[in-house]
Structures are given as C-alpha cells and as structure tokens.
Amino acid sequence: MAKIVVTHLEKSVMLPLVRPGRWYWALVGVLSAIVAWAAYAYTVQLQQGLVVTSMRDRISWGLYVSTFVFFIGISHAGTLVSAILRVTDANWRKPITRLAEAITVFALIVGASMVIIDLGRPDRLLYIAQFGRIESPILWDFTSITFYLTGSLLYLYLPLIPDLATLRDKMPVKARFRRWLYTRLAARWEGLPEQRRRLERALGAMAILIIPVAVSVHTVVSWIFGMTLRVGWHSTILGPYFVVGAIFSGVATLIIVMAGVRKLFHLEGIIKPIHFRNLGLMLLALDIVLLYFTLSEYLTAIYPGETQDVAWLTLLGSGQFAAMFWWMIIGGLIVPAVFVAVTRAKSVPAVVIAAILVNIGMWIERYLIVVPTMATPQTPSVIAPYWPSWVEWSVLAGAVAGFGLLLLAFCRFFPVISMWEVAEKAPTPLPEATPLPEPTPAEVAD
Amino acid sequence: MAEPSEREAFEVSRREFLRWTGLAGVAIAAAGSAPFLLAEAPEPASGSPDRRRRWTMLIDLRRCDGCKRCEVACRKEHNVPEGQNWLKVFTLTAASGTFFLPRPCMHCENPPCVKVCPVNATFRTEEGLVLIDEARCIGCRYCMAACPYDVRVFNWAKPNPPESPEEHPPDPIFGHRDHRQGVVEKCMFCAHRLKDGRLPACVEGCPMLAIYFGDANEDFVSNGYERLRLSTVLSSQQTFRYKEDLGTEPRVYYLPVRR
Amino acid sequence: MALLVAFALAAMVPVPPAAAEPVIVPFGRPVTVIVDGVVDPGEYVGSFTDPVTGVVVSWVHDDVNLSVGLVSPGTGWAGIGFGPEGVLMDGSNIIIGYVLGAVTVISDEYGVGLNHIADIGLGGRDDLLERAGSEASGKTTLEFRIPLDSGDAYDIALRTGKTFSLLLAYHDTADDLITLHTIASAGSFILERDPNRIPTRRASLGLDGLGEPREAANVTLVAQLLGDDSLPLALAVIDFFVNTSVGGGFLGAAETDAQGFARLNYTFLSPGPFRFVARFEGDLEYVPAEANTTLVAEGSPEPSVLSTSDLAVRALIFATLAGVASVYAFVVVQILLIRRISVAPRRTRGQRKGPKADRGGDT
Secondary structure, eight states, X not given: OOOOOOOHXXXXXXXXXXXXXXXXXXXXXXXXXXXXXXXXXXXXXXXXXXXXXXXXXXXXXXXXXXXXXXXXXXXXXXXXXXXXXXXXXXXXXXXXXXXXXXXXHHHHHHHHHHHHHHOSOGGGTTHHHHSOOTTOHHHHHHHHXXXXXXXXXXXXXXXXXXXXXXXXXXXXXXXXXXXXXXXXXXXXXXXXXXHHHHHHHHHHHHXXXXXXXXXXXXHHXXXXXXXXXXXXXXOTTHHHHHHHHHHHHHHHHHHXXXXXXXXXTTOTTTSOHHHHXXXXXXXXXXXXXXXXXXXXXXXXXXXXXXXXXXXXXXXXXXXXXXHHHHIIIIIIIIHHHHHHHHHTTOOHHHHHHHHHHHHHHHXXXXXXXXXXXXXXXXXSOOXXXXXXXXXXXXXXXXXXXXXXXXXXXXXXXXXSSOHHHHHOOSOOXXXXXXXXXXXXXXXXXX | OHHHHHHHHHHHHHHHHHHHHHHHHHHHHHXXXXXXXXXXXXXXXXXXXXOOOOEEEXXXXXXXXXXXHHHHHHHHHHTOOTTOOSSEEEEEEETTXXXXXXXXXXXXXXXXXXXXXXXXXXXXXXXXXXXXXXXXXXXXXXXXXXXXXXXXXXXXXOOOOOSSGGGOOSOGGGTTXXXXXXXXXXXXTTHHHHHTTOOOHHHHHXXXXXXXXEETTTTEEXXXXXXXXXXXXXXXXXXXXXXXXXXXXXXXXXXXXXX | OHHHHHHHHHHOOOOOOOOSOOEEEOBOSSOOOOOSSOOOTTTSSEEEEOTTTOOEEEEEEOSSEEEEEEEESSSSOEEEEEEETTOOSTTXXXXXXXEETTEEEEEEEEEETTEEEEHXXXXXXXXXXXXXXXXXXXXXXXXXXXXXXXXXXXXXXXXXXXXXXXXXXXXXXXXXXXXXXXXXXXXXXXXXXXXXXXXXXXXXXXXEEESOOBTTOEEEEEEEEEOTTSOBOOSOEEEEEEEETTEEEEEEEXXXXXXXXXXXXXXXXXXXXXXXXXXXXXXXXXXXXXXXXXXXXXXXXXXXXXXXXXXHHHHHHHHHHHHHHHHHHHHHHHHHHHHHHOOSOOOOTXXXXXXXXXXXXXX
C-alpha cells in the first residue's frame, strides 16, 4: 500500500472534520437552541398571522425586510475576497476564500428565508415564478438572487473539488459515510494537468462573471426601495450605497468568521495577522467610501429643506430614531474606522472588534433605511411608532444563529481552508525569451 | 494507455462542447427567466365594443363637514375588517381655516402600486378601476410601500367572516365582504355596485351630497340627486387632484373650499 | 365663520333630502297679498305647515312674482331656500330674515358650502321686491315678494312644471343671520300652472344626429319642433339630455329657429351607443313633448400598444440571462469533463472499487 502522505497543512485543516472539539459542539448546541426558539416564534406567526409582529398598515415593512437586506449584503463577502482578489491575482486571499464563498451561500439562503418569513401568504410563494411581472423590482430581485445563489454554489463547489479529492484519499478509514460523500463529490479529481486546466478555466470564468452578478443583486435590492416615490428611498444614490454597504458588511462578517474559525479550530498558522490586516484596511477604505455616500445623501436631502425631507431627517437626527442613527454613524462608521486606522490594522483584536461594530452598525443602517421612511407621514395620518415584537426579535436571533449553524455544519464536512490553493507555490514564472544568438560574420556578409 | 484515452476524451468533448453549453445554457436561462417570458405583455387598453368607461369621482370640499358617514357607509358595505379604513377623511388646515378631505383610492391611471406588484395581483381594469385579486396576492406589501396616498391596508390578523359567507365569495366584483388573512385590500370604487348601475356606498352615504361619481367619458357625475357636467366643472372651477405632481394621474377630483 | 363651522362640527343635524311629494305653490291672479308683515287669513291662496320644523308657509305666484309669508315657531331668525331639485343649501337661493323690536331684516342670500352669503357680497343683487316682518306671541312672521326669474346668478329661476328643492329653517331665539338653526328641513315644491291657461295642444318633436358618430368627433344634435298644425314652432326652448350610467345628463338648451330647428353640438368621448333625449317643456298652449335617438359612436383605431420597445426589452433581458446561464453551463461542463478525464479505474456496476478495495490490493 502506498503511503498516504498528509502534509502539516492538510492535517491542521482536516482535523476539525474528525475532531471538532468540545467548544464546537457547545456552540452548535447554543445556536440550535436559538434556531429552535425562532422556529417556534415563526409557527406562532403562521398560526396567528403577521399581527404578532409590530408592523401595521403604515409601517408595513420592518425588521424582516431590514434583515433580508442585511444578509443579502453580507453575501457580497465572497464576491470581493474570492472573485476580485482572484482576478487580480492577490495571493494572500488563498486561506480565506473558502470561508468567503461559504459565507456568500449561507447568507443568501438566510436572506431569502427572511423575505419568505415576511410574506403574508408564504403558501403562495411560487406565484412569483408562475405569474411574475417583468415590471416589478421584486421579480428582478428574485431572478438575480436565484442566479447569484446558483453561481455562488458553483463558485463554492469548484475550488472545493481538489480538496474533496484530498479528503477522499486521506480521510481516516473509519469515516465511511464521509468517504462516500467525498468520492461522489470529488468529480474524480486526480490533479491531472488537463483537469487543472479545466478547473482554472472554469474558476476564471466564474470569478469574472460573479462580480457583475453580485453587483446586480444588491443594486436590484436597492431598487425595490429606489423605484418608489417615498422620501428617503427615491434617491439615485441608493444603488451604489447598497452595493458598497454590502461589500462593507461582507468583509466585516468575513473578518468575524475568520477570527472565530481560527480560534475554534486552531488555525493560527494558516490564517495569519496579515489577512486581518489586509481585510482591515479594506474595511477602512470601504468605511470611508460609505461615510462619503452617507454625507452626500443626507447633505443633499437637508440642504434645500424640502418639507418631506426635513420631516424624514428630523425623525432620524433628533426624533424617535435618533439613538439608532447616531449609534450607526459613530459606533458603526466612525469608531471602527478609528480602531483600524490607529492600530494600522496590525492588531487582530482591534480589527475584529471593528468588524463586529461594523456589522451591528450595518444592521442598524438597514433598519434605518426601511423603517424611518415609512414612519414619515406622507398623508395626514397619525402613525404609531414601530418597535419590533418578540416574534421579530426571535426570528432575527434565529437568522443570525442559523447562519452560524450553517457555517458550523459546513465546517464539519468540508475544510474551511482551501488546502490546494494554499499549498500551491507561487506560479512558475514564464520562461524568459532567450535572446537570439549574435549573427556570425559569415551570415552578415550575405 | 492514459494518453490516447485522454485525447479521445478531449476530442469528443470539443465536438460536444458547443452543444452541451448551448443547450444547457438555454435550458437554465429559460428556467431562470420563465417569469419574464411567461409574464403577459401589458394588455393594450382595447376599447370594448360597448362603452369605454373612465370612472371618476368628484368631491366637493365645500360641502364636506367631516362627519365621516362616508367612512361608516364604506365599512358597512364591505364588512371592512376591524381597524381598517378604506376611505379616510383627513382634517387639514390651510390659511382659510380647517377643512376636510375624504380620501378614497385614487384609482390612478399611472398607478405606482400596479407597477410594483410581483404577481399581478393588483391590476387596472379596462374601466379604469384598480382592483386586487385576493386569490393571487402573496402579501409582500410592496404595493403598500409604493402607494403615495396611504390607501392600501393589510389583513394582519384573521378578519371576521361576513354574516352569509356563501353569498359573498372573495372576488373583486362581489364587494369584498369575505376577507382573507395575509392579503392587501383597498377601496374598489364599489365595482360590484357599478356593475348593477348603482353608485358607490360612500356617495350614497354622504348626507351633505358632497361626493359625486360618474364616467368621465359620459361627462356626467352624480351624487345621487344632482348631475354635474364634469368637463364644465373641471374647466370653470379650480378643481385639483391630490398630489397631482407625482404623475400618478388620479381619478379623484376635488372642488376646493374657496373657488 | 369659524364659529359657525365649529358649531357645525359639534351639533350638525344631518338633513337627508326628503323623498316626500312636492308641495304645490298655487297660482293666483290678481295677487291679493299685501306685504305688511302680517299673514291675514285668505291673504294667500295656499299654505302648508312643514311637519319637520313647524314653520307655516303661505304663498302664491302669478307667473311673474312669488309672494311668501313665513310664520316660524320661534322668536329668532327664519329662512326659506329654493334650489335645484335634490340640492341642499349649497347652490340654493336663500331668503333669511329676523325681527328685532321694530327692525325687520330680510336678506336675499345664496348657499355656499355649509354657509350662506348675501347676494350682494357675491356680486349679485338683493332682489326682494318687497319685504316686511313682525313678531308676536313667540312667533316670527316674515313676508316678502321676489320675481320668479330675477336674472341674478345667485337666485334661481323658478318656472311652472319643474320640481325644485325647498329648504326651511328657523332659530328659537337668535335674532341674527349666522347662528346655526334650531331645526331645518328639506323638501320639494312645484309651481302650479295657471288653471285658465292649461295647455292642450300637442306639439311633435323629432331628434336626429348630424355627422359621423365617432369617438373624439363632433355631431350636431338637431331637434325639430312642429305644432299640431305641422307648422314649425319658433323661439321655443329645447333641452337636450344624454343618458348616462348616473342618470340623464343635461347637455344644454337651444332655441328653435324659424324652421323649428334647435341645434346643439356634442363630442363623443368614447365609442359605444349613446342615447340622446330632447325635451320641450311646453308653454301656455302646448303640453311638453319629448324625443330621443340613439347614436352609436365608432371607436377610433388605436395604435398597437405591444410595441417593439417591449419586445426589445424582453429580448435584452432574455439575452443577458441566457448569457449568464450559458457561462454556468460552461462551468458545469468543465466539471463533467474533469470527471471524464480521470484515469482512475472507473467503478462499473457490480464491482466495488475505491479506497476500500485499494486497501486490500497493491497499487
């Protein structure tokens, strides 16, 4: 029998698959409990109707839609790290691409679930496919999320193939189901040059394609709001704002997940401070862009002083949403930027804390996009204030816990680091063109 | 052994490549864009061989005293669920004092709500009414977000059934007395009454005779007693429509208190 | 004014128009009414007591003027309103007055929304020919005379044969013109024709449409009025109506010319059948006559709405999605090819190969 060689890298990455550790199971337990509670809350909603939420006729979108936008935003993590960095050949991305791609898929799944939870008639969900209307932004959303989910699954699966082959070959003998699973999924990968070539071509095509698809997804989500006549929503900057915000919260989520996985599975040797530094600087750059967009949006709204704009901004700046608004600006945008800038992203804890603050701030930002606009009266009706009910909070907790649970489940079966990419040396340089030999005098004479 | 079989594999694959990619691509695209293809093209507003109607409402704000009996009449007519008001009377203040503005659904000719419905549950009929098919609505509430007049309401909880449910199936034409949970509803210009040649419930319920209703293509509106020639009123009085500058083309005209 | 609106809000008594029979205002000539503020028995030809308010109205007309005596059960103001059939105060001619000591004030006013405003204030005239009033034993008496047709835009032209709305109201104690009524009622009345001059002759009226009935096009409605001697009746007023889903709509009136023709233009706003009615109200000799005709307007051809731009948009969307999908397909093909290229022994049916078998054998 040939000796199965397991490199140190492979050992570190494969170990969590067989022996995840007790903290892993503890985490799974806690998250499962939260998800179970959320499921119970949802059954209450299914029984009694959406009246169990705090949404009413004038504020008819609330926590569910905000969380939907938030999770679709997170799904842009994969795009940036994996695709853009792959296209630009940034090698430092290699240890974290798998996580980014996994985050994308699971964020999309959780985000789409939030929309389904928000529907008044979820039993009629398929009507969107059967009776869809081209003119409706929700249909654009449905289509682009479907395409993005498909693409992300492909994009997650493709670079997984060589690792699946490794697992197929090197998993301990006892794990029969696992070996069967990996064998089925590994597409008979053997590392042959032709297979490599095809894989690279496929990856290259997907990497390029997934970028516009991802941009279209969050642009289309923003257009659900942008295509209405409501104050605060009917803004041309909404598309770019959402996309940048999405990549921003995606990077923050990636940082958090990276830190968690690194700690949980003792991967400090593979996920290094340099990754946190690079992502932290990216976070800072996106933060500044987002501050710029935020300034542009609010300044152009308040300067002319149009009545509706002023009413909306008053609600945000000094009205019932003031606490959340200023937390978002200061705690969600300014403080994280300061943390990262001051430490020059060299401190892993600083970057991680900044990422956590960013994500909290971004969820608040999504909430502040949806609710204050609906709370600004557009007719002389009196609008009761909205604060989510226990059902809505439970579902939010369930969504976050569910997202974590999906990631943990993924970690149980698939390696969280892309082993073959990390193991690759730098690509062999192209052979230099050898200069032609000097012509002999004889040749010159002719 | 390995190399020839590899080469065969490659050659076969090149030949099949286009076929595979093309077929698979078209199949996936068709599946993914099924909604786009199956969606009906917006129907041209073909004039029926009979009349082409253009239902219009005219509300005389000088006569409205804010008694809200129109709201009561509407709620009664449609067995409107608890807490909802399909027709709402706003109290407004202007330089001239306080006045009242009854606000039904505007049944816009360029309706923002119809544009955004993903499943065609809300639609504009050939007679100009914007109606909701309660059997189609999925409860996404996008139309509620899109309407600038706050006209639409949602059945958050299970509504009370009507006294005689058999007589009142949920259908836009039969008055919406039996309501379903989880769908959007709104004023329907009493389409079920128009069908029988009667005026909407709010028109009949106004003791001040302030609400007029009629077909703009016939050019006459009535409050049950008087008949006014609409074109004359619109051209000689300072009629206005609510939020006209949004371009929704509402079908409800108001006669201001001072004109 | 704001006070009045506040009162209206607080204590509005709804007055739905009554569906009772119209009261008949008798004809009397010569008129024996003396406008002195006192209603003497026999002074007026007819009177009636309004069951809702208790106001006693005595009146008579002679085809030229209308003389009215009001006796209200209170010491405050009393008012009477004449308007188009079914109309409440808004748009009605209102005569309202009070007696305070020796002073009698009666004003010719016009209903505007929830209020009434003196005709003079609106740019009209006070058209009361005579007025007087008195107050005795808790009752107020007002007497006045107005022309049936004053020509003022803020009065109403009354004529025989037509039903008009009648409004009555009074106040118990307030001697002014602005306090909200104690009680009010709405009914209708009709002016009696001169019994000596009952028309008996029958005219014949014909109605036709001139021009191509088509959507957005004009037709001329032509009515011809002929007397019972088959000679045209000139200078007669013909009213034109169109049947609508909300009832008969008044289009306009025209006078017949020397040939008995009266014409009115009409523009169709939609295709379909339209029923027109022409009516001659009659005069002192002729009874009313009516004619109708139905014109069917053709629809104008509409441009096709399913235009190329819609097709182009659909094609563009489909092409984009097909493009994305074909790249996905390409990727799937690559994966399948990766499988195919593999040189490892393929697992055939019935034969278990794979890692477990490999363990046992040699490589």
